[in-house]
Amino acid sequence: MSSSRLFGVLVFLWMAAVPAGASAAPPSREEARVPGVRYRTVKVEGLDIFYREAGPSDAPVLLLLHGFPTSSHMFRDLIPALADRYRVIAPDYPGFGQSSMPERGAFAYTFDNLARVMEGFTEAVGVKRYALYVMDYGAPVGYRLATRHPERVSALIVQNGNAYDEGLGEFWAPLRKYWSQPTQENRDALRSLLTLEATKWQYTHGVPDTSRVSPDAWTVDQALLDRPGNADIQLDLFYDYRTNLPLYPVWQAYFRKYQPPTLVVWGKNDAIFIAPGAAPYQRDLPTATVHLLDAGHFALESSGPRITALIREFLAKHRGELERAPRQ
Known part of the structure; x- marks a missing residue:
């Protein structure tokens, strides 16, 4: 029998040994241990709030708060990378991603309101304590949560969050x-900041190797930005961003008083939130660790493996704090 024919017979016998409908390859130990990502929606103040979730239900929680103009989609790779040891939850704000997009007359698009809805979201999904990952808009949303309920925040991970x-x-x-x-x-x-050109720029500017940035990222974001009425929603938030600056001293006072364990990972080539915004965290949080990465605004896109490794190391170091019951 020729070698090619023998190979064909062996392949046939191997395939015949696999029961119909079964996977030809059993899951690896790692695959069996890591729960898959689930895509869910919960009602908050009558709004459908979409979120992605993975990880053991009884594990310490990591709450991921996205930036502009994206959604929980920005965490699509990070979530499964952390879900072996943590319950990872990433919601979409109203007007973003797959969450409800009420008309401006029915919902005022302000950072106070986004934070209020996110607070309701955490309560709706039964999360009483969590480590916060804040990026871009996630910072003013997340820091409002932290100052209202400092007992709920176990740690901070700051990625280009000012x-x-x-x-x-x-x-x-x-x-x-x-x-x-x-x-x-x-x-x-x-309005020029809402165009495809601007969205792509946010992802690619300052990235040494743009081939590492998936075009899916800006394509998905732009499709959602281009929904009728969404441009004016975003312009409302641009205007309301002014309310965040007077709160900087309030947030800094929170850092000084509560000293949450903090990891700062910052794309140093970001033209929106520039690198000098990273170091001051150590002024108020002396034990914070700051890493400046050779990346842009959406550093996860090009430096995801590095950021993931830093987060895993940081969370493992502070596991005890993450597992502690909320302070009353």
């Missing part, structure tokens, strides 16, 4: 103009 004046650079000039002069002309001038 809480200091030093983190705001030239990018903010047209937004500051709109804040001080909220005319239709100044509002319309910001």
